Amino acid sequence: MTTKQATPPEASYRQPFYKRVLGVTELGVFAAVAVFFVAFTLADKSMANPANLARMALQGSFLGLAAFAMSFLMIAGEIDLSSGGTAGLSAAVAGVLMMNFGWPEWASCTAALAAAVLVGLLNAFITLKVHMPSFFATLGTSFLVSGLAIWILKGAWFYVADQIPALLKVLNPSPLFALPWIFIALLMAYLVGDFLMRTSRLGPTLMAVGGNRRAAEIVGINVPLVKTLCFVFVSVCCGLAGILVMAYSGTTDASIGDGWLLWVIAIAIIGGGSLQGGTGSIIGAFFGTVLIQIIRMGLLNANVQTNAQGIVIGVILIVAASLDVLRRKSIQY
Amino acid sequence: MTDVVTNKRIEAGAADRQPLLEAKGISKAFGHVQALDNVDFELYPAEVVALIGDNGAGKSTLVKILSGIYRKDSGQIYFEGQPVELRGPKDAERLAGISTVYQDLALVDVRDVGSNIFLNMESTRWGIFINFRRLYADARRVIDLLKIDMPSVRVNVGELSGGQRQGVAISRALARGRRIFIMDEPTAALGVEQQHKVNELIANLKREGKTVLVISHNLEHVFTVADRLIVLRRGKRVGTRLKSQTTKEEIVGLITAAVKGDVPD
Ligand SMILES: Nc1ncnc2c1ncn2[C@@H]1O[C@H](COP(=O)(O)OP(=O)(O)O)[C@@H](O)[C@H]1O
Ligand SMILES: [Mg+2]
Numbered sequence: 001m002t003t004k005q006a007t008p009p010e011a012s013y014r015q016p017f018y019k020r021v022l023g024v025t026e027l028g029v030f031a032a033v034a035v036f037f038v039a040f041t042l043a044d045k046s047m048a049n050p051a052n053l054a055r056m057a058l059q060g061s062f063l064g065l066a067a068f069a070m071s072f073l074m075i076a077g078e079i080d081l082s083s084g085g086t087a088g089l090s091a092a093v094a095g096v097l098m099m100n101f102g103w104p105e106w107a108s109c110t111a112a113l114a115a116a117v118l119v120g121l122l123n124a125f126i127t128l129k130v131h132m133p134s135f136f137a138t139l140g141t142s143f144l145v146s147g148l149a150i151w152i153l154k155g156a157w158f159y160v161a162d163q164i165p166a167l168l169k170v171l172n173p174s175p176l177f178a179l180p181w182i183f184i185a186l187l188m189a190y191l192v193g194d195f196l197m198r199t200s201r202l203g204p205t206l207m208a209v210g211g212n213r214r215a216a217e218i219v220g221i222n223v224p225l226v227k228t229l230c231f232v233f234v235s236v237c238c239g240l241a242g243i244l245v246m247a248y249s250g251t252t253d254a255s256i257g258d259g260w261l262l263w264v265i266a267i268a269i270i271g272g273g274s275l276q277g278g279t280g281s282i283i284g285a286f287f288g289t290v291l292i293q294i295i296r297m298g299l300l301n302a303n304v305q306t307n308a309q310g311i312v313i314g315v316i317l318i319v320a321a322s323l324d325v326l327r328r329k330s331i332q333y
Numbered sequence: 334m335t336d337v338v339t340n341k342r343i344e345a346g347a348a349d350r351q352p353l354l355e356a357k358g359i360s361k362a363f364g365h366v367q368a369l370d371n372v373d374f375e376l377y378p379a380e381v382v383a384l385i386g387d388n389g390a391g392k393s394t395l396v397k398i399l400s401g402i403y404r405k406d407s408g409q410i411y412f413e414g415q416p417v418e419l420r421g422p423k424d425a426e427r428l429a430g431i432s433t434v435y436q437d438l439a440l441v442d443v444r445d446v447g448s449n450i451f452l453n454m455e456s457t458r459w460g461i462f463i464n465f466r467r468l469y470a471d472a473r474r475v476i477d478l479l480k481i482d483m484p485s486v487r488v489n490v491g492e493l494s495g496g497q498r499q500g501v502a503i504s505r506a507l508a509r510g511r512r513i514f515i516m517d518e519p520t521a522a523l524g525v526e527q528q529h530k531v532n533e534l535i536a537n538l539k540r541e542g543k544t545v546l547v548i549s550h551n552l553e554h555v556f557t558v559a560d561r562l563i564v565l566r567r568g569k570r571v572g573t574r575l576k577s578q579t580t581k582e583e584i585v586g587l588i589t590a591a592v593k594g595d596v597p598d
Contacts, residue, residue: 015487199462201455204448207441214439219453219505220423278443 018330025272026284028323032270032316033291040298047298050177057183058171060293062087062241062248064186064286066260067267068193069237071285073230074268075197077210077277078127078134080234083264084257085145086119087242092149094243095158095252105164109243116239119145120232127231128224134231142261149254161250168247182244187286194282206230211278266313267292270320291316351414353378353544354399354429354513359408361394368394370568371408376513381535381545383559385552387588390565392548396515399546400433401425432506433515438498440505442491446483447472449490450504475504479537482530495523496530503534507543514538515546520554532558552581564588571595 021027041047066083073080094112097103103111119141126137161168174181197203208216209226216223238257246252269275270291271284295316299309352375361369368391376382384392397403399410401419410417412429425431440449447469448455455463472486481500483493490501499519506514516535520528535545535558549555555562556576564572564587571594572587586592 196461201453201457201461201463204441204444204452204455204463207444208452211441211443212439214435214437215441215449215452218422218439219509221453278441 064289069234075280081138082142084260086238087257090239090242091246120235124228124231157253383555386565430512432511447486496527
């Protein structure tokens with residue numbers, strides 16, 4: 001603001017090199033992917049074989065889809081703990097409509113996604129109209145939708161594999177390295193989503209809504225609308241993921257989304273997301289998904305017990321989050 | 334009304350000009366507290382007005398009515414001579430070009446200066462992609478207009494000093510074509526050097542033809558930046574002085590009722 005000293009021309013200004021490197025949100029997770037992949041491959045050659053990679057791509061796509069949507073919602077400053085429950089509910093709705101009511105595949109899936117939309121609207125309503133933090137609001141709906149799924153299925157499980165030719169095609173290998181179509185589609189979604197966050201008004205809008213709600217309101221952004229759309233988007237993606245898991249396993253039971261929640265949040269945070277909102281990375285969540293999948297598969301190949309997997313992932317999550325705090329501090333914001 | 338007489342002297346120089354914003358007979362009560370009692374108020378183009386008074390005098394209440402946050406009990410507000418009804422902050426911004434720079438400044442710390450200034454009004458290519466080159470060039474222009482010391486408009490706002498942040502908040506309002514800038518205690522949280530920067534910022538806004546209304550406890554600050562001082566005491570406008578025609582002693586007297594006001598208490 002001083003008039004005495006001339007402002008240096010914009011072009012001559014450059015962030016110091018270390019800041020530009022550390023400013024890359026996805027730096028840590030990308031490095032971790034590389035390190036773990038190399039380490040597990042050295043330990044067991046089968047890690048890098050194409051069939052194994054294709055299988056990992058398929059298995060990782062379900063959580064990856066949920067985490068994709070969750071990273072938008074978390075940037076907008078909210079969280080959805082009902083992701084697994086919504087996946088289970090959608091699968092239950094689709095299964096019951098197909099098997100008990102004889103609905104065709106497309107109609108059952110559409111109805112299942114409509115149910116997911118309702119869950120998203122309910123989450124948005126409780127958070128934005130009742131003014132309850134989304135952490136608690138969605139914890140409540142999480143129990144609600146899980147209970148609904150169990151109630152709809154009445155304890156039964158359905159064998160649906162014969163009824164879902166179209167869904168199964170999505171899981172088939174594509175000509176591209178035999179990677180499944182669902183993975184190709186998800187990768188495209190991540191790339192487009194990340195690109196739009198960087199280049200379109202989507203990025204500034206979501207970051208303002210999550211980073212400083214008052215700032216967003218002052219400039220006329222419809223904050224409740226933006227958040228509602230994010231909630232619904234998460235629910236729909238989780239519902240879709242639930243239907244796809246149903247197709248993958250060939251059966252519907254109420255436990256389809258059990259245990260998803262923590263994985264999805266872990267992926268979004270490892271990928272650069274923050275529980276405070278405002279920051280995060282879409283493509284980071286993709287690397288987060290890849291990392292989790294590599295670690296799970298690597299530990300499985302190494303015959304590490306499932307509960308020990310939890311320990312390893314827990315340590316990685318804590319280290320990742322701590323390193324991220326340090327990284328942010330070192331570039332001061 | 335009595336203060337019409339006393340205002341003659343004050344407004345002698347401005348008599349030929351129409352006020353940009355005018356409020357007549359504004360009253361507002363909270364329960365049995367009469368926060369504002371039949372207050373007249375006017376802002377002219379390109380002037381800096383300081384609104385001063387003791388704690389509880391009604392300054393914040395008046396400002397909140399002008400920025401659409403509180404509804405007045407009675408009275409009328411005019412913008413460029415036309416009556417306006419301010420039902421919310423959006424009305425104040427759109428109908429009367431009033432932008433209030435809040436103490437918390439409400440900036441998005443994780444976005445850069447340019448993105449904050451043009452938030453939600455980014456120009457796009459094909460309606461989708463932000464034209465960042467243009468955004469940063471325009472941001473640079475606004476920043477330079479106000480002579481804000483800012484090495485780059487690509488720095489995240491979270492890294493800026495208090496004075497720079499204030500500059501970004503004001504640039505954001507300026508970019509939206511606002512003409513009246515209300516600043517409630519703009520220097521309260523700032524060090525001496527940053528206070529100087531805010532003073533320069535206010536002077537530069539005036540030079541750009543904008544009107545600034547400053548609320549401040551700091552008489553030193555008020556006497557540096559303001560052209561005109563309006564004193565409130567217990568909900569009444571007790572005095573209006575051109576800075577060039579008054580002294581700190583007189584103003585302190587008006588605030589504390591040691592000097593008899595222009596209207597009876
Ligand atoms: N929202 C409110 N509810 C009740 N009383 C209020 C409210 N706002 C202000 N007041 C009262 O109105 C009077 C004027 O307050 P205010 O406008 O904040 O004064 P100032 O900003 O000059 O210190 C005070 O007596 C204050 O207690
Ligand atoms: Mg006040």
